[in-house]
Amino acid sequence: MRKIIQIAVFSLILFCSTGMAFGQEKKSNDPDFPAKEELYVKYKKEVQAYDKKDFDALFFEFFQKQSDAKLTLSKEEFYTYTIKIAIYSEKLGLLYKDQKEEAQRTKQQWFDRSYADYLNSKK
Numbered sequence: 001m002r003k004i005i006q007i008a009v010f011s012l013i014l015f016c017s018t019g020m021a022f023g024q025e026k027k028s029n030d031p032d033f034p035a036k037e038e039l040y041v042k043y044k045k046e047v048q049a050y051d052k053k054d055f056d057a058l059f060f061e062f063f064q065k066q067s068d069a070k071l072t073l074s075k076e077e078f079y080t081y082t083i084k085i086a087i088y089s090e091k092l093g094l095l096y097k098d099q100k101e102e103a104q105r106t107k108q109q110w111f112d113r114s115y116a117d118y119l120n121s122k123k
Contacts, residue, residue: 039083047087055088075115086110
């Protein structure tokens with residue numbers, strides 16, 4: 001009987017500790033991560049209300065501004081566009097369950113975009 005209780009307690013401790021280890025949030029080493037998170041929270045509800053026409057307008061406006069050699073977006077403008085596109089990608093994953101994984105990858109790609117890389121591409 002004592003052996004069964006020891007096994008049960010050990011299993012419980014093991015289960016709890018692995019749950020905590022896997023439940024840890026990944027810390028980003030991106031120095032702009034707090035700004036991105038703030039924009040994500042700020043625009044999440046707005047972008048989730050977008051229809052395809054609104055998103056297309058946002059997407060094309062971003063690429064026009066990004067490709068304009070005479071114009072350089074500010075850090076906040078750049079991240080506002082990329083985070084809004086990431087949020088819309090997340091929305092597509094919620095709408096189309098069969099594309100959820102692809103939508104999450106796309107969201108992460110947009111979320112991972114770097115302003116420093118953008119500036120380097122402008123040189």
